[in-house]
Amino acid sequence: MSDEWKRRLDALAAQAPDGDELVDRWQRGRRRPSETPHRRLAPVLAVLVAATVVAVAAVGLSGLGGNPAGPAADRVAVTAGTAGDPPAPTAPGSDAPVSARAMTVQTREVGRGRLVVAVPVGWRAETPHCGTITTDGYYFWIGAARACRAAPSPGVVSVRIEALSAIPEGRPDPRADRVENGVAYGLGQRRDGIQDVAVIASAQEDVRIVVQGPPAAVRDVVSTARILPDGEITVPELTMGVSGGLPGATAEPTWLEIEKRLTKAGLRLDARTRGGAGAGDQRLRVTPPPGTVVEVGSVVRVDIVARR
Amino acid sequence: MTDLPRTTDAEAFVREHATWLVRLAYLLTSSREDALDLAQETCERIWRSWESVVAADDSRAYAATIMTNLQRSRWRRKRPFEIPYEDARHDAPARTMGFDEVDAIRQGLDRLSDRQRKAIVLRYWLDLDDVTIAEALGCRPATVRSLLARGIARLRDVLDDDSYDGRPS
Numbered sequence: 001m002s003d004e005w006k007r008r009l010d011a012l013a014a015q016a017p018d019g020d021e022l023v024d025r026w027q028r029g030r031r032r033p034s035e036t037p038h039r040r041l042a043p044v045l046a047v048l049v050a051a052t053v054v055a056v057a058a059v060g061l062s063g064l065g066g067n068p069a070g071p072a073a074d075r076v077a078v079t080a081g082t083a084g085d086p087p088a089p090t091a092p093g094s095d096a097p098v099s100a101r102a103m104t105v106q107t108r109e110v111g112r113g114r115l116v117v118a119v120p121v122g123w124r125a126e127t128p129h130c131g132t133i134t135t136d137g138y139y140f141w142i143g144a145a146r147a148c149r150a151a152p153s154p155g156v157v158s159v160r161i162e163a164l165s166a167i168p169e170g171r172p173d174p175r176a177d178r179v180e181n182g183v184a185y186g187l188g189q190r191r192d193g194i195q196d197v198a199v200i201a202s203a204q205e206d207v208r209i210v211v212q213g214p215p216a217a218v219r220d221v222v223s224t225a226r227i228l229p230d231g232e233i234t235v236p237e238l239t240m241g242v243s244g245g246l247p248g249a250t251a252e253p254t255w256l257e258i259e260k261r262l263t264k265a266g267l268r269l270d271a272r273t274r275g276g277a278g279a280g281d282q283r284l285r286v287t288p289p290p291g292t293v294v295e296v297g298s299v300v301r302v303d304i305v306a307r308r
Numbered sequence: 309m310t311d312l313p314r315t316t317d318a319e320a321f322v323r324e325h326a327t328w329l330v331r332l333a334y335l336l337t338s339s340r341e342d343a344l345d346l347a348q349e350t351c352e353r354i355w356r357s358w359e360s361v362v363a364a365d366d367s368r369a370y371a372a373t374i375m376t377n378l379q380r381s382r383w384r385r386k387r388p389f390e391i392p393y394e395d396a397r398h399d400a401p402a403r404t405m406g407f408d409e410v411d412a413i414r415q416g417l418d419r420l421s422d423r424q425r426k427a428i429v430l431r432y433w434l435d436l437d438d439v440t441i442a443e444a445l446g447c448r449p450a451t452v453r454s455l456l457a458r459g460i461a462r463l464r465d466v467l468d469d470d471s472y473d474g475r476p477s
Contacts, residue, residue, distance in 0.1 A: 005432035005460075009335060012413045013433065016334030017344055019326030025344060026322060026351040122341045287411070 107224070110138050110291035111234045112161045113205035113265075115183065118224035119159060125289055136213075140237040140290060154195060157213030159221060161237075161291060164201055164208045173199045183225040187218075198222045228293060235300055236261045237290040258302060266296040272303045317362070318355040325368065332372060335429045336379050338414050350375040369436055373444040376426050416466035424459030427452055 109116040110125075124137045138159035174188030174197065185200040196215040200222065201208040211221045228234070238258050253261075255271060262269050285303040288294060322329070329350060333343035353374045354361055364370035417425050423445055430441045431452075438449040445452065 009433040013331035
């Protein structure tokens with residue numbers, strides 16, 4: 001019996017990150033405390049390095065007749081110390097330079113419709129409070145926010161994904177005069193000047209992706225933008241609707257609306273209720289999560305679960 | 309005076325138990341990013357308290373106590389809801405349970421109280437006894453037994469599971 005619980009917990013524990021990732025983090029933090037990236041910036045730096053490698057790889061493929069707009073690498077091997085690091089220090093009691101250690105960075109793609117960008121695997125689908133997220137991540141947006149909107153912290157990198165058709169016209173987007181992997185985008189700066197802003201919009205895909213953050217991080221996220229090939233699609237946002245909620249807040253869409261969104265994307269619905277849900281405060285759990293790239297025709301599972 | 313022996317020993321401990329530390333942290337948080345943060349803080353604390361770690365009867369139990377205490381303070385911080393990774397990103401070669409089953413465990417743990425969750429993880433994953441768990445949680449062994457019984461009962465409700473008879477082992 002306790003073996004059964006052990007087995008179940010083992011299965012869940014197996015989904016934890018690799019131990020090597022912890023060792024690498026810990027050693028960097030302890031050996032170079034003054035140079036350790038802030039937690040929020042660490043994934044961004046990872047993307048920066050990864051994007052550089054992807055770009056180099058794309059150029060290489062292009063020279064060989066490959067497709068430079070191909071999928072971003074799911075796993076990118078890089079060597080610490082190659083992305084503008086200061087001279088490699090040595091560990092206490094060791095002559096080996098820290099930069100000799102190799103680390104691995106993983107990214108995944110998120111987006112809406114067939115327009116996607118690559119973000120670090122560790123990024124979460126954040127729930128913005130007052131219209132602003134406080135830690136690196138991506139989020140879906142339908143324009144509803146309470147009146148406590150705040151400026152983002154300068155170091156936070158965010159990817160906002162929204163339906164173009166839901167955005168009022170006449171918005172002050174930067175002019176889309178740049179192209180990456182066949183995707184046009186505009187690059188500008190927030191009015192307060194603390195962050196760069198890149199806007200990728202596609203009327204065909206009905207999507208607008210807004211990337212905000214430090215200039216280098218924004219450019220590197222944008223450099224991974226691409227349109228998915230036929231047969232692939234992203235899971236649509238299913239947990240937010242624009243009607244039926246309190247003023248300034250979002251509401252859960254109806255099952256009909258959920259099914260309609262999935263059908264439009266060429267996906268199928270598997271609806272379930274579990275965990276005693278049915279009364280009281282509930283929320284929707286979507287698997288795979290909204291924004292994830294899947295094959296057209298895939299089944300998306302939606303659970304109604306009790307909120308903690 | 310050089311810090312080398314401490315560095316070497318603590319490093320060796322962290323290297324040897326890194327996977328175990330991250331997995332324990334993941335079971336306590338259900339979040340890969342939070343697990344890495346918590347495990348990293350624990351490593352730092354292990355390094356600083358290395359003499360106490362090596363003096364403990366069971367250094368891993370001591371490390372688990374450090375982690376649960378750190379988690380106690382972290383838990384109070386507001387935590388954004390994290391959507392779990394989809395099945396394809398959790399393809400562990402040795403995994404024998406399906407995604408649904410594993411996800412149900414995660415959801416079940418998420419619905420437990422902080423102390424129930426810790427008690428269950430420390431008992432059933434680390435196989436610690438009531439007294440050690442009580443020390444880690446700062447309570448009496450009888451309280452641990454109560455936390456385990458209620459926690460498992462609640463998990464069973466969530467999992468709709470009849471494989472547990474209600475008694476702590």
